[in-house]
Amino acid sequence: MPDPSSFPSDAAGRTFARLFPRLQTTFKKYRNDSPADWEIFSRQLTANFEVLFNSLAQVYGNQYDFYYHLECLLETLAQSWHERPIELKELDHRRQNEPDWFQSNDHVGGVCYVDLFAGNLDNLKKKIEYFKELGLTYLHLMPLFRSPAGENDGGYAISSYRDVNPDIGTMQELTELAGDLRKNGISLVLDFVFNHTSQEHEWAMKARSGDPVFQNYYYIFPNREIPDEYELTLREIFPDEHPGAFTWFPEFQRYVWTTFHSYQWDLNYSNPEVFIAMAREMLSLANAGVEVLRLDAVAFIWKQMGTSCENLPQAHLLIQAFNACARIAAPALLFKSEAIVHPDEVARYIKPEECQLSYNPLLMALLWESLATRNVSLLQESMRGRFAIDSGCAWINYVRCHDDIGWTFSDEDAAHLWINGYDHRRFLNDFYTGRFEGSFARGLPFQENPKTGDCRISGTCASLAGLEEALMQKNKGLTELAVSRILLIHSVAMTIGGIPLIYLGDELAMLNDYSFRDDPHKMQDSRWVHRPQFNWKKAAARNKGNNPPSTVFLGLKKIINIRRSNKAFSGHETDFIDTGNPSVFGYVRTDGSRRVVILANFSERNQAVQSNLLRLYGLGYEYYDLLSDCVFPPEDIVMKPYQFICLQAE
Numbered sequence: 001m002p003d004p005s006s007f008p009s010d011a012a013g014r015t016f017a018r019l020f021p022r023l024q025t026t027f028k029k030y031r032n033d034s035p036a037d038w039e040i041f042s043r044q045l046t047a048n049f050e051v052l053f054n055s056l057a058q059v060y061g062n063q064y065d066f067y068y069h070l071e072c073l074l075e076t077l078a079q080s081w082h083e084r085p086i087e088l089k090e091l092d093h094r095r096q097n098e099p100d101w102f103q104s105n106d107h108v109g110g111v112c113y114v115d116l117f118a119g120n121l122d123n124l125k126k127k128i129e130y131f132k133e134l135g136l137t138y139l140h141l142m143p144l145f146r147s148p149a150g151e152n153d154g155g156y157a158i159s160s161y162r163d164v165n166p167d168i169g170t171m172q173e174l175t176e177l178a179g180d181l182r183k184n185g186i187s188l189v190l191d192f193v194f195n196h197t198s199q200e201h202e203w204a205m206k207a208r209s210g211d212p213v214f215q216n217y218y219y220i221f222p223n224r225e226i227p228d229e230y231e232l233t234l235r236e237i238f239p240d241e242h243p244g245a246f247t248w249f250p251e252f253q254r255y256v257w258t259t260f261h262s263y264q265w266d267l268n269y270s271n272p273e274v275f276i277a278m279a280r281e282m283l284s285l286a287n288a289g290v291e292v293l294r295l296d297a298v299a300f301i302w303k304q305m306g307t308s309c310e311n312l313p314q315a316h317l318l319i320q321a322f323n324a325c326a327r328i329a330a331p332a333l334l335f336k337s338e339a340i341v342h343p344d345e346v347a348r349y350i351k352p353e354e355c356q357l358s359y360n361p362l363l364m365a366l367l368w369e370s371l372a373t374r375n376v377s378l379l380q381e382s383m384r385g386r387f388a389i390d391s392g393c394a395w396i397n398y399v400r401c402h403d404d405i406g407w408t409f410s411d412e413d414a415a416h417l418w419i420n421g422y423d424h425r426r427f428l429n430d431f432y433t434g435r436f437e438g439s440f441a442r443g444l445p446f447q448e449n450p451k452t453g454d455c456r457i458s459g460t461c462a463s464l465a466g467l468e469e470a471l472m473q474k475n476k477g478l479t480e481l482a483v484s485r486i487l488l489i490h491s492v493a494m495t496i497g498g499i500p501l502i503y504l505g506d507e508l509a510m511l512n513d514y515s516f517r518d519d520p521h522k523m524q525d526s527r528w529v530h531r532p533q534f535n536w537k538k539a540a541a542r543n544k545g546n547n548p549p550s551t552v553f554l555g556l557k558k559i560i561n562i563r564r565s566n567k568a569f570s571g572h573e574t575d576f577i578d579t580g581n582p583s584v585f586g587y588v589r590t591d592g593s594r595r596v597v598i599l600a601n602f603s604e605r606n607q608a609v610q611s612n613l614l615r616l617y618g619l620g621y622e623y624y625d626l627l628s629d630c631v632f633p634p635e636d637i638v639m640k641p642y643q644f645i646c647l648q649a650e
Contacts, residue, residue, distance in 0.1 A: 007025065013050055020071040023078075027173040030082045034606065040089075041081045041185045044328045045074075051353060052324035055317045073325070076276060080329040086287065088332065091182070092609060095332040098498075100217045102334065102357065102394055102499060105563055105570040107139035109189070109501040111401065113154075114168045117504055117534045120170030121177050128184050130539070134507060135560040137500060139181060140189035142402055143400040144168055148200050148263060150521040151318070154402060154531070156296065157198035157264050161281040171288065178289025188293040189336070194278050194322075195297040196264040199256075203277075204265050208252050217274050218265045219257035219303065221246075227255050229620045233308055239449050240524070245309075259300050269301055269318055277337070279325050284599060286330035292357065294336040295319065319354045336396060340403070343386050343410050352392040356422040360498065361408050367399055367489040368457075368464065369424075372431045372441075374603040378584040382413050383587070384576040394572055395498030396561075399489045400464075400506055404446040404456035404527055405432070427456070432464055440466030440482065442512060444526040455649045458526040460505070461486055463512040467548055481604055483509065483548050484642035487555045491627075491644040492600055493515070494559045496587065497572030503530075507556050508538045508549040562626050562646060563619045567591040583607045588617050596626070597647040601639040614647065 021148040031038040035060040053070070060066050084092075095101060110131060121144075131139060143155030146163040155165070164171050178188040196203055206214035221227055227246040234245050237259055246255045247262035267274050285293065302314035319335070326333040337355035339346050343362045350358045366379040391394065407428055412420035430436040432443040443459030462468065465485040470478035486509060492498045516528030563569045568591040579586040582612040583603035589596045597617050601607045611634055614623065621634040626646040639645065 020059045020067070020074060022071055023075055026075050026078055026449070027104050027215065030078055033082070037082075037089075041078065041328070044081075044331060045077070048324045048327040052321055052328070055321040055324065056208075056272075057277075059269075059321070059369075060275075060316050063272065066272070069276060073276050073279060076280055076283070077325060077329040077573040080280070080287065082285050084248070084330065085289075087179070087182075087490045088287065088330070091291075092331040100392070104573045105567060107137045107499045108135045108494070108560055108563070109140060109396065109499050110504050111140035111142065111189075111276060111398075111501055112504040112534070113402070113531060114144050114620065115144040115165075115612050116531060117206070118165070118218055121164070121173040125177055125180055128180060128186070130185060130546055132184060134557065135564060136502075137185055138187050138189060138292070138501075140292075140501070143191050143193065144174070146351070148198050150265065152198065152265060153261050154525075154527070156193055157196075157261065158193045159198045159200040159202075160202070162284060175288045178291075182289065182291075188189040188289055189292040189294060190285060190290045191296050192282055192285065192293040193296045194267070194282070195300050196258075196260065196266045199221065199263045199265055207265075208249070210252070213273075216271050217277075219268050221255045222253070223568070224255065227257075229305060230257075230309070233306055235310075236449075237391075238447060239451075240447060255630060257303070260297070266300070266303070268303075269314075270303070272443075275318065275321065282322060282333075283325065283329050286326065286333045292334045294338055295322075295355065296338055298337055298355075299339050299341050299345065305522055307415070311339075311341060316354060319349065323353055323355075326545070340406050340408055343408065343413075346408075347386065347389065350393045352390060356393050357396055357499070358389075358393065359401075359407045360397050363395070363407060363493070363496065364398055364400075365409055366405050367492060368405060368432065369407070369428060369437075370585065370602045371465070371485055371489070372428055372439075375582050376600075376602050377417050377582055378409060378419065379585055380576055381417060382409060383496075383574075385413065386410075387572075387576070388604065389572065391571075391573075395495055395496075396501050397498050398501040398503065399493055400461045400503045400530065401501070401579075402469065402503070402531060405443075405464075429455050429457065432459065435638070439479070439587060440469055442468045444529050446526045458529050459533070460510055460512050461489075461531040462506070462509040462548070462552075463530075465489075467509055469513045471548075481641060483551050483555075486552050487559070488600055488602070488642045488644050490556055492585070492598075493568055494563050495589065495596075495598055495646065497569075497574045497589065500563075503557070505532060505534055507553050508542065508643070509552040510535060510538070510549075559644075560626065566594075566596065566626065566648075568594050568596045568648075577613070579609050580613060581607050581609055583611055594648065597623075599637070599639060599643075599645045599647065601641065601643045604641045606641065607639045611636050620626055 069167045084178045117352045118127050118222055119150045144164055146160040147155050147157050147166055164174050181188050198221050203214045203217045207218055215262045242262050245259050247258040248255055259266050299310045302312045304312055335355040337349040337358040339349050340361050349355045370376045387643045407425045414421045433445050434442055442463045443457045445455040446458045448455035466482035470482045510532055513532035516522040520530040538549045542550055568589040575588040577586040582605050585600040587598050624631045
């Protein structure tokens with residue numbers, strides 16, 4: 001096996017062609033077509049080949065045809081670069097010159113379903129001004145590719161990575177939208193569903209018909225012998241739908257590995273052809289103008305007998321290899337990790353060579369935990385120990401997304417505070433489903449497991465924060481408290497460090513939509529309760545009136561403007577402080593000599609914070625709140641219910 005570090009950096013094209021003879025024709029053609037462009041690719045290939053080679057060699061190096069597959073992959077990378085539009089190559093150049101661009105305090109994200117938000121891609125273009133008004137620079141569109149009619153896991157069962165769902169548009173329209181967003185300073189983000197395809201994908205259809213090449217794209221077995229061995233150490237993900245991890249398909253008399261839904265077939269990454277095929281799909285999306293790919297279900301992509309088949313070392317190696325492919329053929333592309341697992345495992349995916357961005361499920365879960373308990377101890381403990389990540393990466397901080405809320409805090413962190421993790425999760429489930437007496441929340445259980453008592457929580461931000469209950473009671477005081485909760489947790493996400501992400505609709509305090517129960521394709525999935533049709537009538541009145549939608553919208557715009565006007569909110573270096581009050585969460589953001597101290601009251605009662613504490617963190621004797629523009633005297637601060645304060649030295 002050759003040592004990649006010995007490859008001459010000044011003649012990469014000739015070196016690789018010599019090692020891989022079949023590449024000579026391809027490389028020569030691209031070099032002759034555009035020598036300057038080829039030189040750029042040659043530099044990118046040389047700079048990243050060692051990582052690509054080493055990661056793939058550790059996964060596939062013992063296979064007899066490893067070099068053949070590596071040659072095929074290199075040919076794919078060269079072809080993809082050759083086809084990459086010039087404006088995206090210019091973006092590559094800008095991103096390479098400013099690799100920490102996403103650390104800026106200018107960035108704010110939004111996420112939505114195209115059909116629910118605007119109907120189709122053409123209409124979505126017309127909403128760019130709305131995105132700009134809100135301050136978005138990052139737009140994540142939920143799965144929009146062709147998928148099975150009826151049940152399709154909200155689009156996460158992909159039937160084609162090259163075809164948009166015809167109900168919402170075409171691939172050409174998606175490419176045009178990406179360009180329009182880019183011209184307006186907004187990066188397009190899509191999901192890369194790379195653990196599985198739908199059973200209607202071309203590969204799965206060929207496997208079903210008996211094609212041995214494509215049967216090797218999946219885990220397919222004629223009987224229960226091997227599935228039974230695997231399931232000795234696997235956990236059930238969707239026990240309500242099917243037990244275990246395998247589904248029997250009588251029409252072709254085979255068991256197929258289906259970690260999630262039975263119509264989602266897990267890809268077999270032990271086959272290098274699968275990696276190459278998915279690399280092609282990834283680079284095709286990058287060449288359509290996608291700037292960030294959310295890697296869906298990263299924890300599950302490698303299977304190994306006798307393990308949980310989650311978070312295995314090979315999963316990390318494969319992500320590193322995908323990342324190296326991007327650095328070579330689409331350098332502007334970033335990866336975002338989606339790993340709703342133990343916080344220790346989440347952190348292992350967050351590296352410049354794997355995922356530069358990562359959802360922060362721990363922060364999301366503990367914001368809701370703190371609202372339920374009125375106590376920030378677990379939030380403070382967990383953030384102090386787990387918030388810091390590689391300086392070349394950033395968190396995506398959110399309070400809600402398309403998915404359920406899972407209580408993914410560390411039992412070890414909880415035990416340090418004398419909290420029993422199992423009991424605490426049961427309490428939180430009861431609280432957010434409204435089963436706990438005195439709860440303000442109106443959520444629904446998702447995938448409740450009667451054997452373990454485990455479940456997750458569905459519901460919009462507003463309904464979980466108490467607005468639905470308050471409006472039903474027509475109680476003005478409770479309504480004000482609910483609105484304050486919504487603004488509080490969003491304000492933390494905006495200022496704690498990283499890129500904040502708004503689930504569009506939450507900025508208008510949209511409530512649960514129970515109409516999903518009338519749809520036979522959705523009625524078994526309670527997550528549809530927090531995926532309502534966007535209310536454009538409310539949006540039209542967003543800047544006027546004294547009502548929850550406009551109060552939340554204007555409140556969010558204000559904290560976004562504060563974020564974007566203060567460099568202390570760039571990056572993600574955050575010092576978490578002990579406020580001396582168990583209901584008040586505190587942290588410090590710094591930019592040079594400027595310091596901002598954040599205080600967030602998670603209680604519906606007034607809470608005091610000593611002025612000596614503020615002086616200890618460098619605010620001196622006179623300071624003001626960026627949110628209210630009020631100057632505070634040098635005395636203890638009494639915070640109002642659910643008040644959020646950004647204090648800066650006067």
